[in-house]
Amino acid sequence: METLAFILILIIFGYFSYPLILWFGFIGAYSLIFFDTSVLFWVVFALLAILFLIPKNRLNLISSPLVKFIMKKGLLPKISQTEEAALQAGTNWVEADYFNADINFKAIKEEKVTKLTEEEKAFLDNEVNELCSMTSDWEIFQDRDLRPDVWKFIKEKKFFGMIIPKENGGLGFSATAHSQIIEKLVSRSQVLAITIMVPNSLGPAELILKHGTQKQKDRYLEDLAHGKQVPCFGLTEPNAGSDATSITSNGVLFKDEMGKIKIKLNFEKRYITLGNIATLIGLAFRLYDPEHILGEKEDLGITFGLLDSKLKGIDNSRRHDPLGIPFINSPLFGKDVVIELDDVIGGKDGIGHGWQMLVESLSIGRGISLPSVSLGGSKFALKVVSSYSQIREQFGLSLDRFEGIEEKIAKIAAFTYMLNASRNYTLDAIDNGVRPGVINSVMKYHATEKFREIINDSMDVLGGSAIIRGEKNLLAHAYFALPISITVEGANILTRNLMQFGQGLIKSHPYIYTQIKALNNNDVYSFDKAFFAHIGLVVKSFSKTLTCYLTRGFFLQTEGSFKRYKQKLIWSSAEFTLLSNTALALLGPSLKKRENISGRFGDMLSYMYLITATLREFDNNPKSQDKILVDYVCNYAFEQIQIAKEDILYNLPMLKIFVPLARINPISIKSPDKLNEKIVNSLKDETYLKDLTSSVFVSSDTKDRLNILEKAIELNNETKPSFIKIKLAVKNGDLKKDSLENIFKEAFEKTIITKEELSKLKRAHKVKQKIIEVDSYKARTYKTMR
DSSP states (O other): OHHHHHHHHHHHHHHTTOOHHHHHHHHHHHHHHHSOOOHHHHHHHHHHHHHHHSHHHHIIIIIHHHHHHHHHHTOSOOOOHHHHHHHHHSOOOTHHHHTTTOOOHHHHHHSOOOOOOHHHHHHIIIIIHHHHHHOOHHHHHHHTSOOHHHHHHHHHTTGGGSSSOGGGTSOOOOHHHHHHHHHHHHHHOHHHHHHHHGGGSSSHHHHHHHHOOHHHIIIIIHHHHTTSSOEEEEOOBTTBSSOGGGOOOEEEEEEOTTSOEEEEEEEEEEEEETTTTOSEEEEEEEEEOTTOSSSSOSEEEEEEEEEETTSTTEEOOOOOOSTTOOSOEEEEEEEEEEEEGGGBTTGGGGTTOHHHHHHHHHHHHHHTHHHHHHHHHHHHHHHHHHHHHHHOEETTEEGGGSHHHHHHHHHHHHHHHHHHHHHHHHHHHHHTTOOOHHHHHHHHHHHHHHHHHHHHHHHHHHTHHHHSOSTTOSSHHHHHHHHHHHHSSSOHHHIIIIIIHHHHHHHHSSSHHHHHHHHHTTOHHHHHHHHHHHHHHHHHHHHHHHHHHHHTTTTOOOOSSOHHHHHHHHHHHHHHHHHHHHHHHHHGGGGGGOHHHHHHHHHHHHHHHHHHHHHHHHHHSOOGGGHHHHHHHHHHHHHHHHHHHHHHHHHSTTTGGGHHHHHHSOSOOOOOHHHHHHHHHHHTSHHHHHHHTTTOOOOSOTTSHHHHHHHHHHHHHHHHHHHHHHHHHHHTTSSOOOOHHHHHHHHHHTTSSOHHHHHHHHHHHHHHHHHHOOOOOOHHHHHHOO
16 A cells, blocks of 8 residues: 555656656655665665756766767767758747647637737728629639729739838738638638738748848839739749758859949749749758859858749740639749849849748748638538538438438538637647747648538538539539649648658757757757756656546636547646657657657647637637537547547557557547537528628629529528428329429329429529529530530
């Protein structure tokens, strides 16, 4: 009994991270009172106390030899210059909690929520709506371009200048406003959204704003904001895609006949959005100084330049065709293109700093632009699928009455809520000055991957209506475009397997980066401090994991709604911390090469963030109807954490034996099927569905497909009691089975329905048939279509 009490007290010490002196004090006192210990025990105990409790002894006898051993055996993890730039590009945020076996719910709750200004709201309600009304997705696809008046409107209303401050002629909008504008635009047309998204994401405007000289800001920003300059950013090359550091485009410093320093560029770029119409090209290239004009170094590193597209030697006349999606995407070619030294972003001081600039810019693009496109598309798909499944009938039942369909629609609704919650949380952080590089990678990956699932499930529900291309098909173009968002700004396979956990482990772990820096600097004191704090973290995470496993975390104190999920989140964080540090101990520097292991840790990290954001969203906007969506998201996400954890244990040396223990006491299992039914039934409330999909643009044009769909739902709800009466009459034999038109007529004649009900039923049926219809073409016309 004394031994059990001893172990339990030690677990408590570890759980609360008590200092080492208290451990020695407790072990000594407890052993003296309850255990029959020998002289040898006390000798060893005293030696260990002298060794560990006296800093000088620990430094000389443990830390210093350990540093020498690590350096001699080459165990120090290598961090390249590009990795170092990525680590420095962003700031640590909530993800650091997950590496520390704890969650700070107070800080999460207190993250300031960004509210749109009156100017931003007005822009959304006026300019954005007007732009959406000016064109349609089908028209853009048929023309393969935006109409001239649409281009003119975009430029005049400063859609390209959302991120440019007002003092530089732009709109100066928040990240939240930027996101909501893209979100609404994509519900009208992905091409429209992408066209406006890119200049406000990765491109010359942001780079000039953050890194340009004052002269460059004065020269370019106002023209970019007003659309007088159309920007593009040339990064990707035939042999440098996700590995952007492998670019071969090069610039060579030389002096012209006047003795002025200039740069001669040769490049080949591809996949460049707006490249074909750009007037200002932001170009990434590697700069060389073979004549040592600026100094002894020849390779000056990745550098960004600003090029007038009309410069001699530039060819941007060609276009790509990305899966038939007609947004402007092009290759760029340059042969002996000459620019001034002042054309380098940041001037002479910007030479060699292109990679740092790029990583920072990509980080924001991943956190704002692509998640906004995915969220807008998800809300649009939810609106279409939920509405269509109520109208379309098979086997005498509306589609949403079938369990298989319920499962798909419930997932679409829950994922949409989750994406909205995580988008809001991320943007609030960005607007509050945080640069969450790791979480932005999480957002890019999961926003695009979840949108892929949403569209695929939506296509399944709509069936034939989703595969017949034409003006009546609302989902096909989003389906075609999906692989593009999966690929851009770092392919998703790379993002999951290398960036989320690989970058996060070094950047967000409380001690690893400090230890690496200390080893590089041969700073034994700093290493000692970080190393033993790291050991303390492992002990803490082990104690917390064991305690949570045995008690299922029911003892953990949390506040607000959904306390049980918050307890499980703390439990998950403790397991994540313990597992990640164990993997590091077992695999050492080779952990970064184990991509599948890294990807599964990335899954654990990602789903903890998605749960955190979902719970925060409900705490900030508590709506009773949303509770079932939160239940779905949390059960789903914890199940994914459980799967990732089991896969990690199975694939790590010596840990496979713990897989049965993980399965016996799982952190979560899949939600019951009844939850799907509850979610689908809640979506039949038209007001609630509109609230979930509030940013979706619906044209006032009565011929617009989405407008007709809304009208069909409205009429369907109005006539539901009449339909029920008719169905009962058919079932009871009072009406014979026939076409709906004849059944309506007979029902009226037999006074089952009134004349007013007959009129409404006919109208509802007519509108519903319009929604069920698909496009068809004369063969000759079809052959000429784009």
